[in-house]
Amino acid sequence: MPGAACQDRQTPTASASGADAAVIDDIVTGSRILAEYGVVDAFGHVSARDPKNPDHFLMSRSLAPALVTSDDIMEFDLDGNAVDAKGRTLFLERFIHSEIYRARPDVMAVVHTHSPGVIPFTISQTMLRPVFHNAAFLAAGAPVWDIRKAFGETDMLVRNADIGKSLAAALGDKSVVLMRGHGDAVVGPSVKLAVFRAYYTDVNARLQSQAIALGGEVNYLTAAEGAKADAINLQVLDRVWNLWKMRVTTAPAK
Known part of the structure; x- marks a missing residue:
């Protein structure tokens, strides 16, 4: 629910040396959006491939997503090494990001969450499938990766x-890979779309669980419906992004 990211509602500005200001802004904003809506809590992270160097990516130092600012964004190579750590603590699971970027040249952003709605689908025999149009990207499949x-x-x-390489292989050409007993990794051609997919993966999981609990056969989106609906979602992405961004960057009224 909204609230977690409201503690520090300052418009983020880019300060990482040489990095793209707009991309850094999206990482900061996306981190706070996912915290605001309960998709992440103290754990989870958002990254973006560096548009100026496709063999590098940008991600925060080890920090709760709701607290991320532009000053926390660091540059990494595809081996997961920080270009200039400056003594800052790194996310242990940065290899989720580095190996997906290595395996998927088309991916420009990665989100890792411990989404509460998703976890049951990582440990049961029930596949996560799209139940409504905003999660249409799930119609292409959401494989489950088991580290064990x-x-x-x-x-x-x-x-x-x-x-990380094993996880990236399980993701394949999909947008989402579920991680058994852990969470998920979500990718996209932009931070905005990766955040959109991470949010609606969680929403869809909760709705699917409710539908299953009602009993009877669930009427899921078909692959063709998913492809058509996903194309429309891309066209209206800024509508929801701008709303979310307003909520995490605008100071509350006094």
């Missing part, structure tokens, strides 16, 4: 490149 199958009993974290 390749790496045995771990701490469940994507803490190195080998694990």
